Structures are given as structure tokens and as C-alpha cells.
Amino acid sequence: MPTDMKIDYVELPARDFGSVQTFYENCFGWKFTSYGPEYLAFTDGKLDGGFYRSELKSSTETGAALVILYAENLEAIQEVVLANGGSLVREIFSFPGGRRFQFADPNGNELAVWSDR
Numbered sequence: 001m002p003t004d005m006k007i008d009y010v011e012l013p014a015r016d017f018g019s020v021q022t023f024y025e026n027c028f029g030w031k032f033t034s035y036g037p038e039y040l041a042f043t044d045g046k047l048d049g050g051f052y053r054s055e056l057k058s059s060t061e062t063g064a065a066l067v068i069l070y071a072e073n074l075e076a077i078q079e080v081v082l083a084n085g086g087s088l089v090r091e092i093f094s095f096p097g098g099r100r101f102q103f104a105d106p107n108g109n110e111l112a113v114w115s116d117r
Helices: 017-028 076-081
Strands: 009-014 033-034 039-043 048-053 069-071 087-095 098-104 110-115
Touching: 009 017, 017 033, 017 039, 017 069, 017 076, 076 087, 076 098, 076 110
Parallel strands: 009 048, 069 110
Antiparallel strands: 033 039, 039 048, 087 098, 098 110
């Protein structure tokens, strides 16, 4: 059951469902459910979301919200992201409480990964 007044779902654009599904399965272990040619849902085991068919991309450069994932080993997941077709938007940097990097998935959506280690 959803928790009242908490973020419950995230949606991102994607022009190629196959590439985003392969990328997020390989990098982060997400599970997917197809709802036809216009929508692809995912779960990461904690949060659910989906990709809707679109030529647009989500980027902080255009004012989009930044979805941030957590990883214990930041350098290792950065290597996995790059090996699976992601590209760096911002190299690993420190901030109060941790470190993070920002990347673009194969469809150009910008996300980040942070660690407190």
C-alpha cells in the first residue's frame, strides 16, 4: 500500500524502450513490465516508475528534477554505467555528506548516483 504524502512513482521519457530496459537491468537490476508500445514500467525493489514513449529527455540543463540513486561503491557503479552505454554528465565530486556523479542513460536522461562512502 502506498505511503501517504511520500513520493510514490517516477516517470521518464524514452525513445527506445529496449535500450533503457537493457541499461537499467544491467546497471541497477531493475525489473520491467511492458504495457504496450507507449509505456514501460519498472521497479527497483523500493520505488516504482516508468518510461513513456517520447523523443524528449530529462536533464538538469533544462530544469528537470534529478533522480538520484544510492550505491555503496561509487567508482564501481560508475564503471558499470559507462560499460553499458551511459555517459558522464558530471565526474565524481564531493558534497557535504558524501560524493556523487551524474550520468546520461542511452536515451539522454540525466540521473545521478551518490554514496556516503
